[in-house]
Amino acid sequence: MESRCENCIVRQFNSLRAMSKEELKEVSDSKVTKKYKKGETLFEEGEKLNGVFCVREGVSKMSKLSANGKDQIVKLATTGEVIGQRAVIVEEPTNLSAIAVNDMEVCFVPKEIIVNSMHKNPDFTLEVLRHMAHDLKEADDVIVNMSQKTVKQRIAEAFLYLKNNYGVDEEGYLSLTLSREDIANVVGTATESCIRIISEFKKKGYLKTSGKRIGIANEKELQDLIDGF
């Protein structure tokens, strides 16, 4: 039997926490839990979404194809986050693709439930608004980083981000392993440049690697580099 949203811990971290008991029941009754394997697509840029996805487990990369054929990863969506909200609110096709970075479990909630609640429950709408306001600030920060920091700084920043948000395993390697190509697509550079800089960081003792796994060996030096020292 499916688990009930009312008892879902994940909900504490997203806008669904502002829903009433009745609304939650509705969500719970209509939601569909889906599993995606690493690399599978939740949805693609340009698709019309008829609901939102609440991430229970795993990480999804949210990306946009650029004119030159490269994917730019705009953000990573993690446990607790609701994705697809933006498109549902403005009733437009989504501007981003969502692809599982590792195995995922997500709950799909039909848009009618969400839209309905937004018309009836101002607290819920306000909570959604707060989350979107937060996302917008983060997007502003990304814009500034993209244009004002070097590729080296952005890569260093990406690793600290991964450490702070997803932690490290018992051997000290980052728990969330992204391919070099994905990292390049996060910081907006060529895969080769990304690999080269990782090699350089390794030589300098800032990072350690084991296959595709990467660990931070000298956090302070990385931070100094980001800060421009």
Added chain:
Amino acid sequence: MESRCENCIVRQFNSLRAMSKEELKEVSDSKVTKKYKKGETLFEEGEKLNGVFCVREGVSKMSKLSANGKDQIVKLATTGEVIGQRAVIVEEPTNLSAIAVNDMEVCFVPKEIIVNSMHKNPDFTLEVLRHMAHDLKEADDVIVNMSQKTVKQRIAEAFLYLKNNYGVDEEGYLSLTLSREDIANVVGTATESCIRIISEFKKKGYLKTSGKRIGIANEKELQDLIDGF
């Protein structure tokens, strides 16, 4: 005597249009109309805002100081737009500075009025949410442009943006004149690089200039350049 919000055309373009008559009256009674000369600061990054600003006339650049001391212009806010909303919603200091690009007239609305309406009027909240969702999409697009397009393409794009959004004067020059430095700060490049590329575009017949005024002489070529031909 101050003009009434109820009759303000500007309101049609922003979230205030979802307000009830009573709410609008409240706004109207508590708002303060302010004028800013070109170059003056509406507010600075890190400030706490105790209200929002509704732009009646003129344009404001919304920027963020980066670690290397350069301002990155994240967006331009124009007639009809409400600025400072994000900060008021999340109850945080604002993450952006607002500086008048030309002479401005704005209405300052105390945050209590806004917050109050957001708790009581779901239509208003939803309308604010829609606007923020739109801003977020635009920010995503900027991120992709920043990381995947060349400086040359971004500058070309900036000029077409200025033409499409602010139009041209009778001589064919862009109605909104930004300094070369501002343009550089919009596209995220060095002022010298920006000037150089403008000169190049002029030589190639894509642009014409007269002092600091700039006009588009060959829109198609600019568009081709943006599209990567």
Added chain:
DNA sequence: TATAAAACATGACAATTGTCAGTTTTTTTA
């Protein structure tokens, strides 16, 4: 309107980053 200040412009050069063309290693799958 003379003078100062700001903005615009250009050259020379160095640093950063991307592209292409491969090789090697790791991971996946039959």
Added chain:
DNA sequence: TAAAAAAACTGACAATTGTCATGTTTTATA
């Protein structure tokens, strides 16, 4: 576990972009 596929890596080189230094033009102001 062998073969195939994908990912990681490296070198060489070119293109892009930033920096510094300096001169010119435009704009603002006393």
